[in-house]
Amino acid sequence: MKSKGNFGDYSRNFITDVPADLKDEQSLFFEQTIPRFAEEAIYIYSFKENRMIFASGWEEVVGYRDDEINMLAIVNMSAPEFAPFSHDLNDKALQFIHNKTEDLEKYSFTIELKKIHKNGSEVPISARVGVFSSENGKIESIIGRFQINRSLIFGKIMRYAAYGPDKEKFEEELNKILFYHLAISNKEKEALSLVAKGYSFKEIAHELGVSHSAIEKRIIPLYKRFDVKSLTHLVSFAYDNNILP
Known part of the structure; x- marks a missing residue:
């Protein structure tokens, strides 16, 4: 079933609009230990804490300060023509990984899309989202990297990829829900x-x-x-x- 509303029906159960506290100890640690490239924005979202726990580079990429960007905003800033596909991809990927219990940190997916900048302009993005940490066979947090990619040429077709130990099954499951998208x-x-x-x-x-x-x-x-x-x-x-x- 295709998602309704502003974001995926499944994902909505796990997403909040709480930004990261950039002054707390773990955020400062991530700032020192996670490399970030030019024109790249990074987030780490904790399902355990129901909030963003790290954000870096967002003002450069989409105009939002790192202390104001939140998971709900990131999900909902997709350009209208990409939003339904992006929401369904997020939903199915999260559902698939939630059913896994081993090697969770090895699972991720990529998508090419346009995000809407705070000033209203469109930004071509190559995004990768994956499991950042897990505990007792359950996802604890995810990490997303959003890189401006000015070389992207968009047509009517959405492009994505799945990665992980069970890559074949992961992509097969994504294909089932994404079949009705171009x-x-x-x-x-x-x-x-x-x-x-x-x-x-x-x-x-x-x-x-x-x-x-x-x-x-x-x-x-x-x-x-x-x-x-x-x-x-x-x-x-x-x-x-x-x-x-």
């Missing part, structure tokens, strides 16, 4: 790029070290998702919408 994952894009080079499904399977059926599962659903009738049409659609370079 979106493509890194794994689907990887296979499609080889199709565009003239590889057969069998050759792509060999190249990527997976089964023939695995390639079919990555490519065939794209016909319905993008409303195309043939492989040639699919490749043409991919170029026209900046999925392939």
Whole structure:
């Protein structure tokens, strides 16, 4: 089911608008130990404390001071055309990881989207969100890195990727809820790029070290998702919408 309201139906149970106390001991520790690149904003949100516990770089990226930015604001500042997709991705990723109990810190996802600056302008962002800490098999906190990426060319297609020990299942679960969005994952894009080079499904399977059926599962659903009738049409659609370079 697609999310309603300003943010995901599942995520809303875990998100607050409480900003970080940048003067407390843990925030000062993170400031000293977590590297941050130019034009990058970082947050750490604690589910245990129901608040942001660290924020850095937000004024440079989206115009909000580090002591005023909060999780609810970050979620809701997506540009309108990206918001439904972003909300559903956040929801399904959080649900998936909540059902895991091991190696939680190895799970993350990426998304390319536009965020709305405090001054109303649009900012092209490459974002990565992952588990920062866990305790007794449960997520304790997450970390998000939002980097301005001026090289992004946006078409109608949303782009995302999943990472973690159970990466295949993670992406499969994301694909289920994201099927009704015009979106493509890194794994689907990887296979499609080889199709565009003239590889057969069998050759792509060999190249990527997976089964023939695995390639079919990555490519065939794209016909319905993008409303195309043939492989040639699919490749043409991919170029026209900046999925392939």
